Amino acid sequence: MRYAARLLCIMLLACLSPLALAERLRLVSDDWAPYVYLEQGQAKGIDYEVTTQVFRRLGVEVDWQFMPWKRCLAMVEQGLTDGVMDIFRVESREAFLVYPEEPMSHxxxxxxxxxxxxxxxxxxxxxxxxxxxxxxxxxxxxxxxxxxxxxxxxxxxxxxxxxxxxxxxxxxxxxxxxxxxxxxxxxxxxxxxxxxxxxxxxQAQYLGLTRTPEHQLLAQAFTEELRRFKQERAYTAIIERYTGGSASPSDAVEQHEHSMPR
CATH class of the missing domain: 3.40.190.10 (Periplasmic binding protein-like II)
Structure with missing residues (x-):
């Protein structure tokens, strides 16, 4: 099964246009520490590090921009960037965003x-x-x-x-x-x-990519690689470094109200 998933990931990336892979992926986010944030001009965070590792394995380079959340949403809706980090999946965004099936965190x-x-x-x-x-x-x-x-x-x-x-x-x-x-x-x-x-x-939060044929394929490849990375000790080490091992982004809870989009 692992070999089949890896082969699928390679095939998906092979389908991406050379132009899409030649250009750096542009992602936006707000300061949302400890998931993704800027510290002294350096991007950091659990989901930042995980995303960087996954895209590195896929051979995709990423440029990050940090701005207020409302502006992040406007940027992706208007197609002015390639994607946004740590966004909730809601029906109103399906027209302009595509998501990996695997969430970044909760x-x-x-x-x-x-x-x-x-x-x-x-x-x-x-x-x-x-x-x-x-x-x-x-x-x-x-x-x-x-x-x-x-x-x-x-x-x-x-x-x-x-x-x-x-x-x-x-x-x-x-x-x-x-x-x-x-x-x-x-x-x-x-x-x-x-x-x-x-x-x-x-609520689960995801990497959201602007809806294009190339990004749909990239989202599938990202899903497979993210799921694989989450099984590794390196993934747990990232979480422990930012939380001291006291909590996980995917911890379950018993009591909660109905959730809505970030």
């Missing part, structure tokens, strides 16, 4: 609060009367996004949301579990900011 949107101003939150109804910091361009599920029981306050960056939290400008912040843990550690807030157990939503 996100779990949870709430973070200041230990000095705790709130008892076990379900969305407990947010009544509170203000929750959200990130511009993100959605967290219909029930959360359309509720009139609490206020949603947008911030341009995830760091800005945590700044508002510790200054008392919002009561809670919603973000992915690993993203929140990473920021808490980077900002020196591990003793002040705590994570709540309720999972607002959970």
């Amino acid at each position: 996100v779990e949107f949870v709430l973070f609060q200041d230990r000095n101003r705790p709130h008892a939150v076990t379900h969305l109804g407990d947010l009544a009367g509170l203000s929750v910091g959200i990130s511009s361009g993100y959605t967290y599920g219909k029930a959360f996004s359309e509720s009139s029981a609490f206020k949603r306050e947008s911030a341009p960056t995830h760091e800005a949301n945590f700044g508002k939290l510790i200054r008392g400008r919002v009561d809670l912040v919603v973000t992915d579990r690993l993203v929140g843990r990473y920021l808490r550690r980077q900002l020196g807030l591990e003793q002040q900011v705590e994570e709540l157990p309720l999972v607002i939503s959970r």
Whole structure:
């Protein structure tokens, strides 16, 4: 089976036009640490490293650009780039995006609060009367996004949301579990900011490629190589390097609300 999958991958790449492989693939993303982000001008992250390894094996070179998430979405919808990293699969995007079948990772949107101003939150109804910091361009599920029981306050960056939290400008912040843990550690807030157990939503995130015949073939080849790479120790080592071995992007959860697109 492994030989057959490898042969299929080679055949798919052979079908790609020489022009498509001669040019570097242009991918966009926002700062979404620890999945993909810029640090001192250097691209890093779990999904960045995994994608780089997979494309290297496929013989494809990649150029990365980082920008706000709304602009990332506009770029791929208008065909101004070749793809976007860590995007949710939703029907409205099928017209202009094609995805590998294998996800890069999974996100779990949870709430973070200041230990000095705790709130008892076990379900969305407990947010009544509170203000929750959200990130511009993100959605967290219909029930959360359309509720009139609490206020949603947008911030341009995830760091800005945590700044508002510790200054008392919002009561809670919603973000992915690993993203929140990473920021808490980077900002020196591990003793002040705590994570709540309720999972607002959970969703797989993918590499999205602009819909062209070449990219459809590339998505298939990427799927096979990504699945193979996930079976290797090198894949686990990447995750452990960014999470300290405390969590995996594909951890399962028991309790979650209906999820919506990033």
